[in-house]
Amino acid sequence: MTLHDDAVAVLSSWTAPTPEEEALRVEFLGHLRAYDDAMWRACAPGHLTATTAVLSHDGTQVLLTLHPKAGQWLPMGGHCEDFDDSLEAVALREATEESGIAGLELLPGPLAVDKHEVWCHPPRSWHLDVEYAAVAPPGAEAVMSDESLDLRWFPVDEIPELSDEATRRLAARGRAALGSRSRSLG
Numbered sequence: 001m002t003l004h005d006d007a008v009a010v011l012s013s014w015t016a017p018t019p020e021e022e023a024l025r026v027e028f029l030g031h032l033r034a035y036d037d038a039m040w041r042a043c044a045p046g047h048l049t050a051t052t053a054v055l056s057h058d059g060t061q062v063l064l065t066l067h068p069k070a071g072q073w074l075p076m077g078g079h080c081e082d083f084d085d086s087l088e089a090v091a092l093r094e095a096t097e098e099s100g101i102a103g104l105e106l107l108p109g110p111l112a113v114d115k116h117e118v119w120c121h122p123p124r125s126w127h128l129d130v131e132y133a134a135v136a137p138p139g140a141e142a143v144m145s146d147e148s149l150d151l152r153w154f155p156v157d158e159i160p161e162l163s164d165e166a167t168r169r170l171a172a173r174g175r176a177a178l179g180s181r182s183r184s185l186g
Helices: 003-013 019-034 087-099 165-185
Strands: 047-055 061-066 076-079 112-118 125-135 151-155
Touching: 003 019, 003 087, 003 125, 019 047, 019 112, 019 125, 047 087, 047 165, 061 165, 076 087, 087 125, 112 165, 125 165
Parallel strands: 047 125
Antiparallel strands: 047 061, 047 076, 061 151, 112 125
16 A cells, blocks of 8 residues: 555544544545645645654653744654655654654544645645654653754643644644543553
8 A cells, every 4th residue: 555545545534523624634635636746745735744742651741843944832743755654654753753752652543634834835835734643651751853943841731822723732632542542441
């Protein structure tokens, strides 16, 4: 299965939690039908990306990067690469690369979708973002990559103003998914 096929399968089977995200899910699937290169940065109208909220082992904190281009505290994430075979693989790879934390455990997802304008192809291009959450091992220490101006843990309920609603939503959904998993295991 190709990465494109995986994205179609993931988005076709995902139940969006809000009407707005359902509209985006349908839009993303239409984009995948329209563009064979929809998974790649080269797709100028827009391309699928994967984002991951990295949570502390107990789900109380989220690791955010101060993104140099956006100038905001955001979750880990980025573009698909030709060696990625699934959106989950992209999400986990980006989270590991940008957090410096080995042993992240990806929670079942996606948990959200988001669309935002980006600078990849001026004057206008879009990231069609499929969003996940991952849990760091106890005692994990983050290591800042060269893709970040800063890297910090924040309480999930105290994400700084210099962020966005998509980040707050994803962190809260990640914490809820972790809590649901913990209850089902206990």
